[in-house]
Amino acid sequence: MVRRLPQTLQSARLAPGRQCGDCAVCCIVTKIDDPELQKPAGAPCAHLIPRGGCAIHALRPDTCRAWFCGWRHLAQLGDEWRSDRAGVMISFIPCIHQGYSQTAFKLTTWHRDAVLQPFVLDFVERILAKGLPVYFAYTPGEGAGFKTFLNARVGAGRGTLTTTLGQIMSEQLARWSQIGTPCGLEASGRSGM
Ligand code: SF4
Numbered sequence: 807m808v809r810r811l812p813q814t815l816q817s818a819r820l821a822p823g824r825q826c827g828d829c830a831v832c833c834i835v836t837k838i839d840d841p842e843l844q845k846p847a848g849a850p851c852a853h854l855i856p857r858g859g860c861a862i863h864a865l866r867p868d869t870c871r872a873w874f875c876g877w878r879h880l881a882q883l884g885d886e887w888r889s890d891r892a893g894v895m896i897s898f899i900p901c902i903h904q905g906y907s908q909t910a911f912k913l914t915t916w917h918r919d920a921v922l923q924p925f926v927l928d929f930v931e932r933i934l935a936k937g938l939p940v941y942f943a944y945t946p947g948e949g950a951g952f953k954t955f956l957n958a959r960v961g962a963g964r965g966t967l968t969t970t971l972g973q974i975m976s977e978q979l980a981r982w983s984q985i986g987t988p989c990g991l992e993a994s995g996r997s998g999m
Pocket residue numbers: 825826829830831832833873874875876877878888889890895
């Protein structure tokens with residue numbers, strides 16, 4: 807049996823009444839490889855206006871028009887999940903899990919502590935309990951793209967999840983300390999954490 811996405815994603819609908827506001831996380835964190843626009847993960851798009859906004863908004867490529875993070879899709883997520891507020895961006899990627907082609911949740915963070923916030927842990931715990939595939943990625947700047955398949959690392963229980971995420975974060979921080987240029991989100995988006 808192939809697992810299915812939530813109804814909101816099957817129909818590609820967005821959660822009603824939700825706007826990006828001054829969030830610009832996906833214009834920095836995501837890798838874009840489109841005939842009209844290319845940029846690496848963890849680097850601000852050349853069209854991103856400082857303090858938010860797209861300099862080519864009316865003419866932005868279709869890939870930008872069509873792509874939204876999980877917070878824009880999943881109505882059950884609260885306002886704390888807007889990517890810049892959460893310090894975590896949810897996206898969806900194809901994967902093979904338990905022998906089937908599935909869509910995995912991918913949680914990308916650029917702040918070492920964001921993933922350990924209780925509402926993030928609750929969410930991860932729930933989707934892991936359903937057997938859905940989850941990736942955790944740390945993308946603090948250009949040149950960084952660490953991704954770990956959580957299902958293979960996490961056992962049962964909150965203590966285990968918290969400990970495992972902390973371990974993964976330490977591993978990824980150690981790798982990041984060797985390379986890369988900060989993308990600026992650490993200082994601007996979640997400076998209060
Ligand atoms: S990360 Fe989500 S909320 Fe932020 S700008 Fe992109 S789609 Fe909008």
